Amino acid sequence: MRFNLHNSVGRFPVSADIFERLLPYEQAELACELKDFEAIQEARVERLKEKYALEIERLQHKKVVFLGDSISSDNLGYRISVTRAASLEAYDATISGSVSSMLLQDTRLLAERQRPDLVSIMIGSNDSVMIDGLHHVGIAEYERNLRQMVVWARAYGAAVLLFEIPPVIESRFEKHFSPNRKSQSNQNIQIYNKILQKIAHENHVVLISNEWLTNQPELFEPDGIHLSVKGQELFAEKWLMAASELFS
DSSP states (O other): OGGGGSOOSSOOOOOHHHHHTTSSSOHHHHHHHHHHHHHHHHHHHHHHHHHOHHHHHHHTTOEEEEEESHHHHOTTSHHHHHHHHTTOEEEEEEOTTOOHHHHHHHHHHHHHHHOOSEEEEEOOTTTTOEETTEESSOHHHHHHHHHHHHHHHHHTTOEEEEEOOOOOOHHHHHHHSOTTTEEOOHHHHHHHHHHHHHHHHHHTOEEEOOGGGTTOGGGBOTTSSSBOHHHHHHHHHHHHHHHHHTTO
16 A cells, blocks of 8 residues: 555555545545554654754755655655655655656756755666666666766756665565566665765765665565665654755
């Protein structure tokens, strides 16, 4: 159920009547589930406000463009939490299942039209996946895409916050996906993260490590790649601390 809350290319409103057409549940049951999800977000936002008052004050009402895949598009995730906690003027360019090439145009258009204070980028979980023995998006193309995203964000005056690709729980990933067709490893992710490290160093961009997620199975969903509700809350905390430093 919760993964149907992720943004897709054809985004649709989060409501029981919409989901009734997509999922095998009664509308009343769906409405109850969505109410529970909203309660999770509301409680999380209150905890963030209490714990990170100074960081939130620095970020209050900032214009932020979020670029990412399903980890960022999750409507139970960090993006909604930090947006509400800091009353951000947020522009959502996250797409479940996306790769870096899908976000290039949104980067340029949103940076040009909205002139955000900050562009937050976490993309690469899908780029780095191996499909039929080949990377979904090759390393050279991934590097070109990320470099261009940084250039376009900065061209219109935005600060850039870049996040490394989160690790996976390999054993869970193998069970959830067909290893003969689709595979992923933390060794493979590190190859792509080295590209991010190089781009950040050469462009003096803040890069946030996601190594803190390593060997923390409770912070992941059963598929080993998406963050659990707890993992998303901790990521919201990391985001607030990192983003606020850019405006201190």
